[in-house]
Amino acid sequence: MKNKIGVLVMSYGTPESLDQVEAYYTHIRRGNPPSEEQLKELKDRYEAIVGGVFPLRANTDSQVEALQMTLNRDSVDKDVEFVCYQGLKHAYPFIEDGVEQMAKDGITRAVGIVLAPHYSIMSVGGYIKRAEEKAAEHGIRFSFVKSYHLHPKLIEALTQRVSKKLDQFEEVGAKRDSVRVLFSAHSLPEKILEMGDPYQDQLLETSKAVADRAGVKNWQFTWQSAGRTATPWLGPDILDTLRELSVEQVEDVLVAPIGFVSDHLEVLYDLDIEAQAVAGELDMRLMRTDALNTDPLYMETLSDVIIKAWEEE
Incomplete structure (x- = not known):
């Protein structure tokens, strides 16, 4: 047995x-x-x-x-x-x-x-x-x-998703190097920084590993889905980041929500509906990578x- x-x-x-x-x-x-x-x-x-x-x-x-x-x-x-x-x-x-x-x-x-x-x-x-x-x-x-x-197979799975979407940008006429890649994750209260919490550092390490492997130089990190409380949460929020990128005249953006491993509300609503609406207002083309599921x-x-x-x- x-x-x-x-x-x-x-x-x-x-x-x-x-x-x-x-x-x-x-x-x-x-x-x-x-x-x-x-x-x-x-x-x-x-x-x-x-x-x-x-x-x-x-x-x-x-x-x-x-x-x-x-x-x-x-x-x-x-x-x-x-x-x-x-x-x-x-x-x-x-x-x-x-x-x-x-x-x-x-x-x-x-x-x-x-x-x-x-x-x-x-x-x-x-x-x-x-x-x-x-x-x-x-x-x-x-x-x-x-x-x-930083597990190699996780990095490989995320890299494949970033590369696949960058290919799709090229198919619609965008230059690969002109696409700004935004890695994102669920925000947490800012007080974790005072606690020496590794969350932010680990997310940046994953982002860099994926960007390096995918050959992406034009990337940055942003936050999403912050709670509504009196205490401040980690930022900038992705909606603010999109507005800042519009000022920079960035037209093509790929969101890679590496903090989420499946299609949940923070992906299907916060990104696919809310962030897409803001991108539409800014005349910006926005795609996101597929979830790992x-x-x-x-x-x-x-x-x-x-x-x-x-x-x-």
Whole structure:
């Protein structure tokens, strides 16, 4: 009988239908229900994206399924079977539910990973803390992958996407070197800089690695999807960056949202709708790279770092 190793695959989470949006938003707001205006705004965003809310959750489900298949294909130890469990930050199954299910299934050894390549104590660190606390209740021995932002296969997958879109710019008559490449990620509160958090540095390292490999010299980093709080968030925001580029008379822009690994609201709405609208106003041609989703190179990246974490424990 094979020894089962649990893999807790953690991500932000998303509602599965519009009637779940209020509970989801309330959880994000730490139990404080949103106002009617706030709720309507979020629902409107979900309704605006192609296919509505449903593909978002399906994307993550598909990633978890593909990862389990890749892990069991790649594992050298044939006496081991990797079993993946989802753990979501703001929707069911929550992180704690995933750990609880492992315990019910008799899992005693597990690896945790977040579907985000870059570490921040405010993001990935928070996921790990919740998993650790629940695992301690059940005596499950966990090891965690904190980041994988420079894994060669991740860099290759991102590079392929940048190169493919630059080819498309050339097909519509733009000069490759004239396209400004904007690498982007979800903003976080500025206070992480005072904490010596590696998030920003890791994102810049990934950006440079991809740019170097793709032969891109004309690039910069920008932020997106900042929260609306009294405290300042990392900037500049991509909408402001686009306006600045317009002043510079940049006409062609490629956005590479390297902080996101699948098609979620921050990509399908914040970039494909909101940023595209601003680009349209500025008479600017804007494209974005395709999301990683279940790309085999991304699945192999995750598989590699999970197996390494398990073997090193």
